[in-house]
Amino acid sequence: GTGIEDWISRETLGDGKSGPCPGPIVGTMGLPTQQYNAQIRPLMNMTIKGVIWYQGESNKGQNELYSCRFGRLMSEWRRQWSIGTGGGTDAEFPFGIVQVGPSSEPNSPVPSAATFLIRMGQTAGYGYAPNIVWPKVFMATALDLANPPGTKCFMGCVHIFNKQAVAHRLVLAARSVVYGEMSLVYSGPRVEHVRFGGGSVTLTYGVGTEGKGLALRSGYGFEVCGADCNATASDPAVWRPAAVAASTRNTITITSPGFSSSNTIGAVRYAFDEMPSLFYGTQLAVYNGEGLPATPGVYFREKLGA
Known part of the structure; x- marks a missing residue:
C-alpha cells in the first residue's frame, strides 16, 4: 500500500523536518509524492464533484501527524482542482473517507494501539466525520467488516472483501452530508x-x-x-x-x-x-x-x- 505522503506534492509535503507537519515521511519504496505526480496532478483540469479516499493502513500508529498531512492534502487538492477547472470544481468539494478496517489475518487478532491511532488520525482526532475541523468530510466506519476466518491474502488481508457494505455506508453519509438529506440516519451511534x-x-x-x-x-x-x-x-x-x-x-x-x-x-x-x-x-x-x-x-x- 501507499503512505499518505505519496499523494501530496513535494511543495506541500516538504522535507519532514520543518513546516506545518514535521515528522517521518513514509513513501512507497522510498518515493513520496510519486502518486500525486503520476495520478492526481494530470487530472486537475477535469471537473469533479468530490473524492472518495480509502487509505491509511501504511500510516498506522500516526494520529496528529496523519491528521495534519491529510488536512494539507485536502486543502491542496481543493485549491488546485478549483484553479485547474477555472472554478468549475467547488473549492470546498467534499471528501468521503473509509475508516481503516481490520487488516490482520482474521484468525489471529492482535490488540493494537496503532490501528486505533490511525482511525483517530483519519478524523482529526474526533473518531468521526464530519466534525468541527473537517465539516466537508463524510465517513464510513469499517472496523466490523473483517474477512471470514481462514481467508488468505497476498501480503496480508489489508483490504476488506465486503465492498458492498463499505459502499452502502459511504452512500448514506454522502446523501446526508453532500446532498442534504437531513432526515437520513447516515452514521452509527456517536x-x-x-x-x-x-x-x-x-x-x-x-x-x-x-x-x-x-x-x-x-x-x-x-x-x-x-x-x-x-x-x-x-x-x-x-x-x-x-x-x-x-x-x-x-x-x-x-x-x-x-x-x-x-x-x-x-x-x-x-x-x-x-x-x-x-x-x-x-x-x-x-x-x-x-x-x-x-x-x-x-x-x-x-x-x-x-
Missing part, C-alpha cells in the same frame, strides 16, 4: 456525553440514534481502567473488560468487577483493537437500528471533568 459513577460509566449517544435508536448486538467491546491509567491509554495490562449493565434507546451503562465508589473507573474505551469483533470472539455491542456500527473511542474522567 458518544455525546460520558458520566462516570464510582463503579459504573453511562454513555449517552446522540448522532445515529435519531431514528430507531440503539440496537445492542452483544455486550462486548467495552473496557475500563482505574483512576491512574491516564498516562497508559494504550497499555493492555491496565484495561479490564466491562459488561453492559443497562441500556435505553440512547444510553448504555457499563460496569466491571472490582470497581466501586472507593476504587473508581478512570477511563473507558470502546472497540479499541485492530479487529475488535474477533478479538472479543463475538460481534461488537453497539449498533443502531439501521444497522450502522458505533465508532471507536477512548474517554477519560480527568479530561472530561466527569
Whole structure:
C-alpha cells in the first residue's frame, strides 16, 4: 500500500523536518509524492464533484501527524482542482473517507494501539466525520467488516472483501452530508456525553440514534481502567473488560468487577483493537437500528471533568 505522503506534492509535503507537519515521511519504496505526480496532478483540469479516499493502513500508529498531512492534502487538492477547472470544481468539494478496517489475518487478532491511532488520525482526532475541523468530510466506519476466518491474502488481508457494505455506508453519509438529506440516519451511534459513577460509566449517544435508536448486538467491546491509567491509554495490562449493565434507546451503562465508589473507573474505551469483533470472539455491542456500527473511542474522567 501507499503512505499518505505519496499523494501530496513535494511543495506541500516538504522535507519532514520543518513546516506545518514535521515528522517521518513514509513513501512507497522510498518515493513520496510519486502518486500525486503520476495520478492526481494530470487530472486537475477535469471537473469533479468530490473524492472518495480509502487509505491509511501504511500510516498506522500516526494520529496528529496523519491528521495534519491529510488536512494539507485536502486543502491542496481543493485549491488546485478549483484553479485547474477555472472554478468549475467547488473549492470546498467534499471528501468521503473509509475508516481503516481490520487488516490482520482474521484468525489471529492482535490488540493494537496503532490501528486505533490511525482511525483517530483519519478524523482529526474526533473518531468521526464530519466534525468541527473537517465539516466537508463524510465517513464510513469499517472496523466490523473483517474477512471470514481462514481467508488468505497476498501480503496480508489489508483490504476488506465486503465492498458492498463499505459502499452502502459511504452512500448514506454522502446523501446526508453532500446532498442534504437531513432526515437520513447516515452514521452509527456517536458518544455525546460520558458520566462516570464510582463503579459504573453511562454513555449517552446522540448522532445515529435519531431514528430507531440503539440496537445492542452483544455486550462486548467495552473496557475500563482505574483512576491512574491516564498516562497508559494504550497499555493492555491496565484495561479490564466491562459488561453492559443497562441500556435505553440512547444510553448504555457499563460496569466491571472490582470497581466501586472507593476504587473508581478512570477511563473507558470502546472497540479499541485492530479487529475488535474477533478479538472479543463475538460481534461488537453497539449498533443502531439501521444497522450502522458505533465508532471507536477512548474517554477519560480527568479530561472530561466527569
